[in-house]
Amino acid sequence: MPRIVMGIESSCDETGVGLVRLHDDGSVELLADAVASSVDQHARFGGVVPEVASRAHLEAMVPTVHRAFADASLKLSDVDAIAVTAGPGLAGALLVGVSAAKAYSAALDVPLYGVNHLAGHIAVDTLQHGPLPTPCLALLVSGGHTQLLRVDDIASSITELGSTVDDAAGEAYDKVARLIDLPYPGGPPIDKAAADGDPAAIAFPRGMTGPRDAKFDFSFSGLKTAVARWVEAAERRGEPIPVADVAASFQEAVADVLTAKAVRAAKESGIGTLVISGGVAANSRLSALAAQRCADAGIELRVPRPRLCTDNGAMIAALGAHVVAADRPASSLDISANPALPV
Ligand code: KG4
Ligand code: ZN
Numbered sequence: 613m614p615r616i617v618m619g620i621e622s623s624c625d626e627t628g629v630g631l632v633r634l635h636d637d638g639s640v641e642l643l644a645d646a647v648a649s650s651v652d653q654h655a656r657f658g659g660v661v662p663e664v665a666s667r668a669h670l671e672a673m674v675p676t677v678h679r680a681f682a683d684a685s686l687k688l689s690d691v692d693a694i695a696v697t698a699g700p701g702l703a704g705a706l707l708v709g710v711s712a713a714k715a716y717s718a719a720l721d722v723p724l725y726g727v728n729h730l731a732g733h734i735a736v737d738t739l740q741h742g743p744l745p746t747p748c749l750a751l752l753v754s755g756g757h758t759q760l761l762r763v764d765d766i767a768s769s770i771t772e773l774g775s776t777v778d779d780a781a782g783e784a785y786d787k788v789a790r791l792i793d794l795p796y797p798g799g800p801p802i803d804k805a806a807a808d809g810d811p812a813a814i815a816f817p818r819g820m821t822g823p824r825d826a827k828f829d830f831s832f833s834g835l836k837t838a839v840a841r842w843v844e845a846a847e848r849r850g851e852p853i854p855v856a857d858v859a860a861s862f863q864e865a866v867a868d869v870l871t872a873k874a875v876r877a878a879k880e881s882g883i884g885t886l887v888i889s890g891g892v893a894a895n896s897r898l899s900a901l902a903a904q905r906c907a908d909a910g911i912e913l914r915v916p917r918p919r920l921c922t923d924n925g926a927m928i929a930a931l932g933a934h935v936v937a938a939d940r941p942a943s944s945l946d947i948s949a950n951p952a953l954p955v
Contacts (some may be wrong), residue, residue: 615633615634615692615830616629616632616633616634616643616686616690616691616693616695616781617630617631617632617633617634617691617692617694617695617928617929617932617933618630618677618680618691618693618694618695618716618925618932618935619631619632619680619694619695619696619732619925619926619927619928619929619932620673620677620694620695620696620709620712620713620716620922620925620928621670621696621704621709621729621732621753621923621925621927621928621931622673622697622701622704622706622707622708622709622710622712622742623648623697623699623700623701623709623729623770623923624660624665624684624701624702624705624707624755624756624810624923625651625654625660625665625668625671625674626648626649626650626651626749626922626923626924627645627647627649627650627651627668627672627673627709628645628647628676628923628925628926628927628928629643629644629646629647629673629676629679629680629681629707629925630642630644630646630679630685630924630925630927630928630930631643631644631684631691631926631929632929632930632931632932632933633933633935634933634936634937637725638868638937639738639741639742639743639929640738640742640837640934641739642753642788642792642926642930643683643686643740644679644680644681644683644684644686644926645680645682645683645684645714645761645920645924645925645926646676646677646679646680646803646917646925647676647923647925648668648675649677650658650664650665650668650669650672651797653668653793654796655742655797655830656917657799658785658786658790658796659783659787659796660702660755661704662702662704662792663704664706664707664733665702666702666707666708669691669705669708671706672707672710672921673709674712674897675852675927676804677712677716679895680872680925681720686740686811686860688716688720689929689952690797691716691721691722692722692723693722693723693725693932693936694713694717694720694722694723694932694940695713695725695726695727695928695929695931695932695933695935696709696710696712696713696724696725696726696727696795696928697709697710697727697728697729697732698726698727698728698930698947698949698950698953699728699949699950699951699952699953700728700730700756700757700949700951700952700953700954701729702951703948703949703951704757705834706734706949706950706951707948709949710726710947710948710949711927714945715862715945716946717945721745723936723942724842724907724942724943724944724947725932725935725936725940725943726933726943726947726955727928727931727935728770728931729923729928729953730745730752730757730759730761730951730955731766731770731931731935731955732927732928732930732931733750733752733889733890733921733927734750734752734761734764734766734887734889735804735930735931735934736759736889736920736921736924736926736927736930737887737889737914737916737929738766738930738934739768739920739926740808740916740917741903741914741915741916741917741922744766744862744885744887744914745884745885745912746763746764746765746766746851747762747764747881747883748762748763748764748883748884748885748886749761749773749874749877749878749881749883749885749886749890750762750763750770750886750887750888751768751870751874751887751888751889751893752890752900753782753870753888753889753890753891753892753893754779754782754890754922754923755782755783755786755797755891755893756780756782757774757775757776757780757890757894758776758780758781758782758785758832758875759760759772759773759774759775759776759955760772760773760774760775760828760873760877761773761955762877762881762882762883764889765938766789766867766931766934767934767938767940768936768938768940770955771898771955772954772955773828773877774826774827774828774829774830774873774877775829775830776829776830776831776832777826777829777830777942778831778832778833779830779832779833779836780832780833781814781830781832781866781889781892782797782799782837782891782892783832784832784835784836784866785797785798785865785866785892786798786799786835787836787880788802788836788839788859788862788897789801789802790859791836791840791843792805792853792855792859793853793855794855794859797891798889799894799895802859802862802863802895803859803863803896803897803931804861805824805855805859805898806856806858806859806860806863806897807856807860808856808857808860808889809854809855809858809860809861810856810857810860810861811861811863811864811897812861812864812910813814813854813858813860813861814842814843814855814857814861814868815861815864816835816838816839816859816861816864816865817828817830817834817838817866818831818835818868818869818872819833819834819835819869820869820874827873827876827877828873828876828877830870830873832859832866835862835865835866839858842858843858848934852876861871863895863897863898864895864897865913866892866898867895867897867900867902868901869900871898871899871901871902871905872905873879873887873888874902875902875905875906875909875911877908878909878911879909879911883911883912884911884912885904885911885912885914886906886911886912886913886914887911887914887915887916888902888913888914888915889915889916889920890921890922891921891922891923893915893916893918893921894918894921894922899915903913917935924946937953
């Protein structure tokens with residue numbers, strides 16, 4: 613069974629290369645996690661510009677591979693298998709990673725595994741907290757995704773219970789940050805500003821929580837519009853914007869809906885473990901409220917450390933190791949990127 617797995621990630625604005633070791637007992641050990649981000653190049657546009665991201669991946673890919681091997685004190689020839697994000701993500705960005713992975717697979721004569729980015733966000737937790745009890749639930753919250761997933765087998769069986777019908781949670785953070793003059797990406801500055809604000813100052817709406825709404829779907833565009841209207845009204849009255857209160861009240865609305873639906877899904881399906889991952893999992897209020905509600909409901913909560921939650925190559929290497937351990941057949945060298953790859 614292959615021992616050392618390299619993971620390559622390039623679905624959005626992070627070029628990630630991870631190295632892991634698969635042990636005989638099925639546990640997976642993190643050896644290196646090199647990431648090059650083009651986030652600064654997108655900041656002035658307020659969101660990721662696909663062409664800019666693709667070009668940045670091209671420039672960063674080979675140096676990031678070399679950095680990962682140097683960090684792990686390994687040689688390219690030590691690799692036994694390669695996993696790459698085949699989707700979902702930005703088409704041009706994904707193609708850079710998939711092409712690089714194919715080239716390394718052919719040159720090193722090792723099997724190639726095209727894997728799912730969303731499953732990678734869940735698999736990464738095994739690097740920190742060990743094997744995942746299954747079934748478990750995963751709440752994936754990032755700039756591009758907001759999904760509630762049921763995991764029966766990390767390598768082969770993940771079912772979507774619900775997802776956002778409009779904006780992703782991180783996207784809502786980024787858009788609201790713009791409205792209150794905070795920088796991009798909006799999550800960290802809103803989180804920081806909210807620490808000095810009153811989460812009950814403004815009663816922002818909780819999207820998709822009506823009796824006729826789909827139980828486990830999410831909506832954040834109404835919340836973003838409500839913040840925009842509130843800010844416009846204050847400006848019309850000539851009042852200064854209470855940034856800390858707006859940030860805290862917005863953050864509370866997001867954390868409330870995400871944790872309420874995740875905990876309800878766990879209770880209804882009798883599942884005892886919830887994993888929260890993706891960039892927004894780094895949010896202080898989301899993790900605090902999730903911890904409180906999970907404890908009340910007797911649910912084990914697993915949140916990987918922030919560095920593992922955001923996009924990286926280690927999550928793809930970890931998933932690759934689980935796929936190898938499950939004896940899934942390797943992908944052929946003609947796999948292509950699929951921007952809309954389902955879980
Ligand atoms: O997983 P990620 O790094 O990339 C994507 O796949 O999108 O997530 C990035 C998103 C951004 O929207 C960013 O604003 C958000 O995660 N984010 C946060 C925090 N840190 C990052 N949102 C809320 N609170 C945070 N502390
Ligand atoms: Zn992601």
